[in-house]
Amino acid sequence: MSFMVRLQRLCLVVLASFLLIACGPKPPxxxxxxxxxxxxxxxxxxxxxxxxxxxxxxxxxxxxxxxxxxxxxxxxxxxxxxxxxxxxxxxxxxxxxxxxxxxxxxxxxxxxxxxxxxxxxxxxxxxxxxxxxxxxxxxxxxxxTTSDNAHDYAKVMLQRGQRHIGVAYDLRNRNFTESWLAEFRHAVTVHGGGKVSAVPYESGPDTDFALVMNQLLQHQPDGLFFISGALDVARLAQQARKQAPQLPIGAAEWAATEQLVELGGEVVEGLLIVQNYDRDDxxxxxxxxxxxxxxxxxxxxxxxxxxxxxxxxxxxxxxxxxxxxxxxxxxxxxxxxxxxxxxxxTFDANGDTARKVFFTEIHGGRYVQVK
Incomplete structure (x- = not known):
């Protein structure tokens, strides 16, 4: 076999290999x-x-x-x-x-x-x-944003007659909770001249939620609000029902998960919380x-x-x-x-967007839209 024939066959093999690679599955x-x-x-x-x-x-x-x-x-x-x-x-x-x-x-x-x-x-x-x-x-x-949600919450709670709101907030997510609290304080002042008293705590297995609630109640609020995750909100609600069952309770949108209802049971009945989607769609x-x-x-x-x-x-x-x-x-x-x-x-140039939300209360173990 001549050198030229061998070279031609080698080229064909190389070309076929490239074609197989090209026709193979594309990388993910x-x-x-x-x-x-x-x-x-x-x-x-x-x-x-x-x-x-x-x-x-x-x-x-x-x-x-x-x-x-x-x-x-x-x-x-x-x-x-x-x-x-x-x-x-x-x-x-x-x-x-x-x-x-x-x-x-x-x-x-x-x-x-x-x-x-x-x-x-x-x-x-x-x-x-x-x-x-x-x-x-x-x-x-x-x-x-926290500003959007905090202002909407302030309007609803003030309309319900809550003028002095006691807030517990978790420092483990302080970038969110402190931002939310600052916007809420401003909104309560702007929309009705109410008052906000806040108690910080750090979430953990050994957190004394009875003490957190006791500190909140020392301010004599007429409503309670929690800027915390679902697990903590369930435990704070439990203490609220024990120490001040007459006070209305609410929580920031962070807690609005299925776990809140599962863990909270009866103690979260009536809790006010916003959802960023329509569960009844x-x-x-x-x-x-x-x-x-x-x-x-x-x-x-x-x-x-x-x-x-x-x-x-x-x-x-x-x-x-x-x-x-x-x-x-x-x-x-x-x-x-x-x-x-x-x-x-629809995003603006900075990647921010608006989103419609829905206020709900927990009744009968489910989130029910507030009409």
Whole structure:
């Protein structure tokens, strides 16, 4: 066999190898998730992860990104600064295209600088602190701000005759809770000249909630309010029913999970709390989501599930619409508006958006809209 024939055959083998590689499965697109999957307020993170898993699975079944599947890399921030920083760096090192999360403002305070320095596009389903509002960075937020929610709460509570409100707030998520409290104090003053007395505490297994309640009641409030996660709100409500059963109770939106009703039982009956989605929505889109969610996880979705699914929709749509050489942030802004499960999502240049909310009270073990 001549040298030229052998060379021709070798070239054909090499060409065939390249063609096989080109025709083989395309590498997946990596998308990160970060949230509290352990510790005291893990109900938010777990439900949020479920919402993202469902969105990614539906996206992949529909063909993915032009045939490329999305690979979801989930990391726990454990609600501690050290774990959050490590998990954020792991996602940066994995070279994810985008990150969905985190779910609390205190964790965002740690995570966002790490992911932002790496230039990674990030969408948080739930953070609301004013510290992240109006900033031109790579962080988009699905939720409204603490200012929006605090002002709406103040109006409703003042209309109900609560002029002196006692507030307990958790310092473990102080970026959120202190922002919320400051906005609430301002709103109570602006909307009716009421008074707010606040008692801080740090959430933990050994927190003395009886003492926290006793300190609140020393201010002689005519209403009680808790800026805390679901587990703590259930325990604070228990003490409120023991020490001051005549006082109305309420809680910030952070606690509005399924766990609050499950853990609280009778002691959270009548509690006022806002939801960032309509639990009674009968639209086909939301009903299909609810049925798919229950079939996949054997649980009903909560507010973080809905918000996280919306956040995943933003990320996946931006990935699909991104043009050659375009940043994912630019693709997301160009893709405005997005159709969420219940609401249209439109971001401004800073990645902030408005969101409609619904006031509810807990009655008969379920959240009932306040008419």
């Amino acid at each position: 697109v990596k998308v990160g998730f970060i949230g509290g999957l352990s510790d005291r307020n893990s109900d938010n993170g777990q439900a949020g992860l479920n919402g993202v898993i469902l969105a990614v699975e539906q996206f992949n079944r529909a063909g993915g990104l032009d045939g490329r599947m999305v690979d979801l890399l989930a990391r726990d921030d454990a609600q501690t600064k050290e774990v959050a920083a490590q998990s954020a760096q792991e996602l940066v090192d994995a070279q994810v295209e985008a990150i969905i999360g985190p779910f609390t403002s205190s964790m965002a305070e740690v995570i966002v600088p790490i992911t932002g320095q790496a230039g990674i596009f990030q969408v948080s389903p739930t953070i609301t602190s004013m510290a992240f509002y109006g900033r031109d960075d790579n962080l988009f937020r699905i939720n409204r 009968t639209s086909p889109r939301f009903q299909e989501f609810t049925e798919a969610y229950f079939k996949r996880f054997q649980r009903m979705p909560g507010y973080s599930s809905v918000s996280a699914h919306d956040a995943a929709t933003v990320v996946l749509t931006a990935l699909k619409n991104r043009q050659h050489g375009e940043t994912l942030k630019a693709a997301a802004l160009r893709s405005n508006p997005f159709q969420g499960l219940q609401q249209q999502i």
